[in-house]
Amino acid sequence: MKFTLSWLKDHLGTDADAGAVADALTRIGLEVEGVHNPGAALSAFRLARVLTAAPHPGADKLQVLSVDAGEDPVQVVCGAPNARAGLVGVFGPPGAHVPGSGVTLKVTVIRAVESWGMMCSARELGLGEEHDGIVELPADAPVGAVYPAWAGLDDPVFDVSVTPNRQDCMGVRGIARDLAAAGLGTLRPLEEVVASRIPPRIRAAPAKAPPPLAEAPGTGAGPLVRTEDPVGCPAVLAQAVSGVTNGPSPEWMRRRLAAIGQKPIGALVDITNYLMIDLGRPLHVYDRATLAGPLVVRRARAGESVVALNGRRYALTPQMTVIADDREVHDIAGIMGGERSGVRDATSDVLIECAWFEPEGIARTGQALALASDARTRFERGVDPAFLDEGLAIATRLVLDLCGGTAGAVTRSGEAPLRTRAHAYDPALAGTLGGLAVAPERQRAILESLGFAVTEDWRVTPPTWRRDIDGPADLVEEVIRIEGLDKVAAVPLPRVAGDDGGVARPTATPEQKRERRTR
Missing domain, CATH: 2.40.50.140 (Nucleic acid-binding proteins)
Structure with a gap:
């Protein structure tokens, strides 16, 4: 996961420099693989x-x-x-x-x-x-x-290694949320962040600018889109925009994408790539002129194949979820779009798709096809199922602001699984299980700053973007890493005679010991 310092500061109100940010990321358990400044x-x-x-x-x-x-x-x-x-x-x-x-x-x-x-x-x-x-x-x-x-090139680039359980940190905003919880700054409201990216000519005309996270007002019926694979794709949303101009994206967007190794292509594609990195929300944009009939999320049929955006043809199996129209498959769902329906310089009418795909199915399909992508990396970890409407609204708003056009109504098919359940939690576990005593009210503040709901009797409900939280031990981990892993004392385990506990006895055989001495 790569991002620049200025990009992070869109979401995080802080005066911290690159060194302080890197130190804080390490303290809270996000491994920094590197920081470099291209301006240097x-x-x-x-x-x-x-x-x-x-x-x-x-x-x-x-x-x-x-x-x-x-x-x-x-x-x-x-x-x-x-x-x-x-x-x-x-x-x-x-x-x-x-x-x-x-x-x-x-x-x-x-x-x-x-x-x-x-x-x-x-x-x-x-x-x-x-x-x-x-x-x-x-x-x-x-x-x-x-x-x-x-x-503005004097902007350090961070490369953070995100473990598979931290799907929320596959977007800049998730990392900013963690840093804010750790006391490095203040998490800016998302509505404020999105509004700051509206071109001044539109920001100055409130009548043309609905709230950034609100559904873009549409005219006419929504596009014909539905899911017929409730397991692989429980929910899909789509909105059409007519009369767009697919020119270059703004300089600030091109610069940030290029800084993290994403090649700027054009406004329509750059918008989806930017939101994927910014908010951890992959989307896809289709050229409506290439579509024949309704767009349907379904299982692939025997013998079907698709030429993906990387120019390679992939043979599909009935275990794979795809997006197709009446004529052909257009998308390996959640992994990569098809070459035929991709947007081009001359594209004038688009369909923006925002869906939730079952993580395990995405992982199996990606492995079977040996096909990696930034979208797959996020969907197989599990993107926020509650961020479909807002994600589509932000994408449509950016398309309207940067490419012009007129939006249609939103089509919604299916329902995303909002799997959240409360866990009974005892604050004393931070000391007994995590090795660091933390005051209960401090623990409450940490959990709430990360988006958890905490009742008076310590029933803790994870936010929808944290599907990795499965019980009290996971809550202890959240408290300890935000309080600071560096504060946990290093205490050697006691050596106890016999086999009833402590550090295991050495297991090297006499032959292995002789080999070590010889070497």
């Missing part, structure tokens, strides 16, 4: 203005530029077709390491003309695949400024 690799690069651009005397496709990077103008030989006087771009001085090419710049001579650095493309900076020309920045960008600081 670009710290030598500066914003620069091209003062003059003249043809190279010895090469038709090269120009000799005079570049102002905040100090005395320097001469740079450049082959970019868009290089011109007045352009503001990114300059790498001698000594700077170019991450996209692995080259360390030095003063060089190109066709008998000295060049003191380079003006860089996005690919050379490691920020994208664009290499047809150098980066073009706003004309009023501050010449001489450090590029990553100005561009």
Whole structure:
């Protein structure tokens, strides 16, 4: 699970730096595999203005530029077709390491003309695949400024290893909730977080902007969508949006997706990928022009297959849940969509699908097909069954805000299993079972901050996003890890003679002992 520090701070009100966040994650049992700052690799690069651009005397496709990077103008030989006087771009001085090419710049001579650095493309900076020309920045960008600081790239990226039982931490918000419970900051209301991402032009027009978590108002009937596999897919919701424009997603969204290794594709796909990482809620968007008849969640039929978005064809079996229309299978449910119905640049009418899939079935299908995906990683752990309506509402709202169009009504089929039950809990277990005495009211505060409901007589009900909680021992684990695993004293178990307890006696045979001595 990867996310950036700024992304985390969308959900978590805190002044903590990357080091403090990493320490807190470790204390509460979320293993940090790494933290790196992509902006650090670009710290030598500066914003620069091209003062003059003249043809190279010895090469038709090269120009000799005079570049102002905040100090005395320097001469740079450049082959970019868009290089011109007045352009503001990114300059790498001698000594700077170019991450996209692995080259360390030095003063060089190109066709008998000295060049003191380079003006860089996005690919050379490691920020994208664009290499047809150098980066073009706003004309009023501050010449001489450090590029990553100005561009907001000084944003540490966390890589957290999430164990299979912590499905709630497969989204940035779940991790923020844990950190808030541990006292690192305040969990911001989700409605506030979603509203902050609305484009200013829409935020300024309340009449056009319904509450962010409310169902987007629709016109006309909802799409024809239903589930015929109540075990594999107990519930599916869908909403159609007509007249969308599938252009690039906003810069802030592209930047965050790229920072964690997700390639930005286009607004419609980027929205679903962003919400999957942000809220742990996978969704899928279909191009309605490719669909024939109702969209049905069912078991695959013998002999059916589908070409997935990765371009590979998969043979399906009747044990697998799929999403199909009257003509063909379009989706390996909960794992990967089909190539035929995927959205494209020219897509104008879409159907947004939000479903709950049975985790064990998703795991079996993924294993049988040897097919991994970010969606599978979340569905096989178990996404929040109570977050279908809100998840679809947020996705539809973003599509309307970023791509335009008109929404139809929502279609709901089936009912998600809200499997929550109360557990009798004794606060004394924190000391006897967890090895750390914690005041009862502190335990109550911890559990409630994690979303648990706690009655006066200590009946504790887990939130819908915590399907891993199965009894009092799990509640002790929650209390102890948030209080701080580092506070649990390391106490050796007593060695007791005989076989009635304590540390087990050594079991190495005489032959094994001789081998160890020999080695």
